Amino acid sequence: MKKLIVILMLCCSSIAAGAAESKLENIQVETSVQAVERGADALMNTCHSCHSLKYITYHDLVKFGMDKKKVDDWRGDQPLDTAVTSQLSDETAIQSYGKVPPDLSLMTKAREGGANYVYTYLIGYYITPEGMTSNHVFPETKMPDMMGISGATDPAQRAEIQTKARDIVSFLAWAADPHEEERHKLGYYVIGYLLVLTTLLFFVKNQIWSRLK
Amino acid sequence: MNNRIIKWIDQRFPLSSFVKHDLTEYPTPRNLSYWWNFGFLAGFVLMLQVATGIFLAMHYKADVTLSFDSIQHIMRDVNYGWLLRFMHATGASAFFLVIYIHMARTLYYGSYRAPRELMWWTGQGLLLMLMATAFMGYLLPWGQMSFWGATVITNLFRATPFFGEQVVIWLRGDYGVGDATLTRFFSLHYLLPFLIIGGVLVHLVALHTVKSSNPSGIDLAAKDNIPFHPYFTIKDLYGLGIFLIVYCIFVFFLPNSLMEPANNIPANPMQTPTHIVPEWYFLPFYAILRSVPNLVGGVVAMGLSVMVFSFMPYLDRSRIPGGARYRPWYRAMFYLFAVDMVVLGYVGYTPPSDQSIVMGKIATFFYFAMFVLLPFISRKEEQWLIRRGLPSDVKALVASEAKEKIKLPDQRRSGDIK
Numbered sequence: 001m002k003k004l005i006v007i008l009m010l011c012c013s014s015i016a017a018g019a020a021e022s023k024l025e026n027i028q029v030e031t032s033v034q035a036v037e038r039g040a041d042a043l044m045n046t047c048h049s050c051h052s053l054k055y056i057t058y059h060d061l062v063k064f065g066m067d068k069k070k071v072d073d074w075r076g077d078q079p080l081d082t083a084v085t086s087q088l089s090d091e092t093a094i095q096s097y098g099k100v101p102p103d104l105s106l107m108t109k110a111r112e113g114g115a116n117y118v119y120t121y122l123i124g125y126y127i128t129p130e131g132m133t134s135n136h137v138f139p140e141t142k143m144p145d146m147m148g149i150s151g152a153t154d155p156a157q158r159a160e161i162q163t164k165a166r167d168i169v170s171f172l173a174w175a176a177d178p179h180e181e182e183r184h185k186l187g188y189y190v191i192g193y194l195l196v197l198t199t200l201l202f203f204v205k206n207q208i209w210s211r212l213k
Numbered sequence: 214m215n216n217r218i219i220k221w222i223d224q225r226f227p228l229s230s231f232v233k234h235d236l237t238e239y240p241t242p243r244n245l246s247y248w249w250n251f252g253f254l255a256g257f258v259l260m261l262q263v264a265t266g267i268f269l270a271m272h273y274k275a276d277v278t279l280s281f282d283s284i285q286h287i288m289r290d291v292n293y294g295w296l297l298r299f300m301h302a303t304g305a306s307a308f309f310l311v312i313y314i315h316m317a318r319t320l321y322y323g324s325y326r327a328p329r330e331l332m333w334w335t336g337q338g339l340l341l342m343l344m345a346t347a348f349m350g351y352l353l354p355w356g357q358m359s360f361w362g363a364t365v366i367t368n369l370f371r372a373t374p375f376f377g378e379q380v381v382i383w384l385r386g387d388y389g390v391g392d393a394t395l396t397r398f399f400s401l402h403y404l405l406p407f408l409i410i411g412g413v414l415v416h417l418v419a420l421h422t423v424k425s426s427n428p429s430g431i432d433l434a435a436k437d438n439i440p441f442h443p444y445f446t447i448k449d450l451y452g453l454g455i456f457l458i459v460y461c462i463f464v465f466f467l468p469n470s471l472m473e474p475a476n477n478i479p480a481n482p483m484q485t486p487t488h489i490v491p492e493w494y495f496l497p498f499y500a501i502l503r504s505v506p507n508l509v510g511g512v513v514a515m516g517l518s519v520m521v522f523s524f525m526p527y528l529d530r531s532r533i534p535g536g537a538r539y540r541p542w543y544r545a546m547f548y549l550f551a552v553d554m555v556v557l558g559y560v561g562y563t564p565p566s567d568q569s570i571v572m573g574k575i576a577t578f579f580y581f582a583m584f585v586l587l588p589f590i591s592r593k594e595e596q597w598l599i600r601r602g603l604p605s606d607v608k609a610l611v612a613s614e615a616k617e618k619i620k621l622p623d624q625r626r627s628g629d630i631k
Contacts, residue, residue: 055285102478105285109469110477177469179288179295186296187465191458198454205447212243212439
């Protein structure tokens with residue numbers, strides 16, 4: 001009986017937990033070079049002034065297949081193998097925002113909800129009835145509404161911002177896990193091989209065991 | 214030629230007789246089910262962890278200013294470094310999964326009973342070393358969860374009588390978890406697996422003395438034993454294939470599902486994460502820790518919750534063979550205990566709320582009540598079963614195998630019905 005109550009409680013609370021999660025928008029992260037490059041472009045223009053990606057170098061971007069001319073534009077006169085770091089110093093950041101903007105290299109892996117969280121956060125700004133800007137998933141955030149979504153009322157304009165946000169998140173997802181595609185590709189081979197091997201082992205096993213009467 | 218070399222070796226080292234005694238002629242009960250594959254799998258995962266760990270250590274830097282970066286270096290720049298790291302991280306979870314199933318099998322079939330108590334106790338020692346190794350390994354990436362997990366757990370040693378404060382400092386090598394802690398954890402994380410290998414050897418020597426238990430719970434006569442090789446080598450390999458498929462699905466497609474997002478943020482002693490959770494394999498014990506309101510009580514309860522398994526050979530007073538198989542009451546307890554573990558795991562995972570605290574207390578009470586009640590229940594159950602009469606096939610089996618049993622006079626042991 002006690003057990004039953006516990007199980008019932010377990011069910012109720014896991015439903016409650018599910019409800020809290022569903023606040024995040026679900027997006028499909030794109031992995032194509034074009035989408036990731038569009039995201040990098042948008043990020044260089046709107047986010048790079050404050051945020052760094054210290055584990056990503058400009059060389060990584062070229063190696064991934066991005067347009068060399070574009071990358072050269074972004075890096076200016078810095079050598080190709082410098083990390084993508086912003087010019088904003090910690091002191092200035094603390095003065096202006098009260099906080100150093102976090103490094104974005106691992107951002108889609110460093111938050112509960114991953115890419116969905118970052119996307120929902122970026123387009124989650126809105127104007128409160130008091131005329132203040134707030135955010136649905138991170139109400140007290142120190143970051144200004146960089147995508148300009150809170151002031152956008154025109155559906156077409158909002159859609160455009162959402163597309164841009166999705167591109168940025170696609171880029172961040174690549175930056176957090178640059179070997180993901182390679183990993184999946186290798187995974188199919190490895191698991192395919194194991195399936196064949198295990199099937200064969202199964203038959204060998206049956207064969208050997210059939211010697212026992 | 215070959216024969217001459219082997220002969221030369223045999224005169225100096227018992228190679229052939231070892232292979233014969235422990236492999237080609239090692240008698241193994243033919244009725245072992247697939248639940249008996251997990252010991253071999255645990256040995257395999259141990260080797261996998263050592264192998265990947267040695268290569269990771271070539272690129273890892275145990276230094277608070279460098280370790281987070283060095284993990285990213287492994288993940289991004291080292292050739293197949295991501296593979297090594299995901300194999301190692303997933304391997305830790307796989308290790309616990311395999312060990313927990315191995316333990317559950319032992320409990321279900323009563324394999325801890327005489328004459329296998331030493332197997333059970335060496336296994337308990339191995340579990341403790343495994344837990345220590347995993348706990349220290351988790352600090353090495355130096356993420357937020359690494360740091361705060363180690364802080365919370367080392368802090369528990371404050372419960373030591375008289376020297377609590379000093380013990381904590383001694384463990385950490387500093388007042389807080391810091392560089393000294395990281396380097397010593399790295400050193401011990403590298404050392405302990407080799408002690409585990411030694412422990413496994415003892416575990417195996419004991420096994421080859423008492424031989425494997427089997428689902429019937431009765432020591433089988435010679436006619437029902439078959440040589441380990443080739444029958445169980447191939448069965449273990451087939452099981453390994455299945456295991457590797459599941460393992461690789463996690464390594465290649467879901468590696469991040471086993472990692473806490475907060476551990477992708479570098480450790481920051483100035484900022485406590487909103488919710489500190491250990492890895493899934495510690496959750497039930499963590500829930501027990503949190504369910505006791507006072508520190509000393511919680512620590513004692515947590516320690517006891519792991520160590521209490523050692524008492525199983527004495528707590529289980531029934532002489533009915535076959536563990537849970539022929540024992541309906543014990544079987545019910547086994548499944549209730551499994552459910553209780555899941556409930557505790559859930560409580561350990563969720564942030565404490567009024568509801569989960571109550572749930573944790575009930576589940577903790579239940580956890581210990583099982584062990585406390587076991588002697589009485591198993592006694593009563595035995596009387597009931599004997600009164601009712603064992604199923605005829607069990608009786609026949611007991612009778613047919615009885616002649617060949619290892620005789621241990623003055624001992625209550627499985628299969629002895631008198």
